[in-house]
Amino acid sequence: MKWWKDVMGMELRKILAYRSDFWITFLGQTFIQLMVARALWQAIFETQGVSEMQGFTLEMMGLYYLIAPIGMKILNGPNFGFLAQEIYDGTFTRYLLYPLSVFQYKTLTYLTYSLFYSLQMIILLGIYRLFISEVAFTSVDVGHLFLGLLLFIIGAIAYCMMGMMIEMIALWADNIWSLAVMLRFFTSFFGGALIPITFLPVWAQNILVWTPFPYLLSLPIRTIMGLSTFQEVTQGALILMLWTLIFMEGVKLVWKKGQFKYTGVGI
Template identity: 60%
Template sequence: MNWWKHVMLMELRKILAYRSDFWITFLGQTLIQLLVARSLWQMIFASEGVKVMNGYSLEMMNLYYLIIPIGTRMLSGENIGFVSREIYEGTFTRYLLYPISVFQYKTLTYMTYSLFYGLQLFLLYSLYRLFFTTSSITVMDFSNLLLGVGLFLLASLTYLLMAMLIELIALWADNIWTLIVMLKFFVTFLGGGFVPLTFFPALFQDILRWTPFPYLIQVPAQTIMGMSQSQDIFRAIALLLIWALIFMELIKIVWKRGEKQYTGVGI
């Protein structure tokens, strides 16, 4: 068996080590965020007396907020500290001794989480559409779903590189989890995780189009819902890849300098 299969299986075992906790957390998180967002938007739609706001009906809002919590979990992958914690504790040394690149190893473990959450998104969305299909939304399309989940995976890879760049700051600073939390705030807010970006002022939307943020959350979610045109999807793929390359180059520079700082002792 190839090394990457071993690593993926080991990570899957970790994910499912505490099954009841895992499923309660997953369903609880998804449902709560959906229901809270639904309650808020229901009230706003009712108070304004409209059926559609900025291109979204209430039913579309429901779908959007069903996708968002799992989509953002896909982005977060292995979660905060996947490199910085190991640098802090000195356990990062073992990856330097492995016969494979530390970055390849970490990318694989991270993406195993993203892939697993992607499967959950696929299943949950399919089930939801099966039981709650309504006339105002286009018919469920599996190709859109596959394309959207694929975009989320590409987005996870780009986000991983953004996060890795920040995690490597741990080579100089003792504690950097706050920086990752900040990154999460920015990505969720500017990616449309709190409010769809069509509700943002027009100038803001224009600026954001050149940043990676909309393509990390909103565009993949809209693709799943069948709201994205093919040019939106191509643009998302292109921009995600360009930003991934930029972050990769920055990581190389930071690692080259930071490697000399690493003592392997831990704190």
């Protein structure tokens, strides 16, 4: 079991390997996205002449757009293409040589990134509360924060399985970059990273509950913000686990067929 710890340690060392990139990713990127979103929503609130939209005040909207991009990073793990690119360039060979399950290994590396970004979320929320907007944290407490992060981690495992299943299509099609981009777009849009899904038409929201997307992003964000009930959280966690099992079976099935197609290019 110790190799689990070492795989995660190794990935952490890779994240910390480049100093400037680390700080830009850690602080710069998130706050720039936050500032742009906040400015846009401020203009919308002013134009509409309202102080609340779909249950969100401007301050809450600011907090939402701090959590959403980091939440997306938690879901994305080492980023899209984490498996397809390695199949494409032959780096995937490395994992076939190791005496362990390639999918356990990849899930662990994925989770390392997700856990790291969860830590980032805690730190950035602290900074935001201390220096930018205390008002936004009226309904946020430590319990909700950890419950939301737990949902994000469960979601990251489900998303990792979904990503693996789709990215393994590279075993047949070589380059599936566009598929990976589409998956990311669907998750951002239907999960609520671009706009809260309560802004979507009711019929669209009713369809979305049958997909994993709202549980991947919208639910954990709302949980951290203290806007979800305990029942919604447990129900969401169970649905995510069910999706994880479905995607895991999908991964097994695709690999069962696809392993015959792997040619180990570049060797």
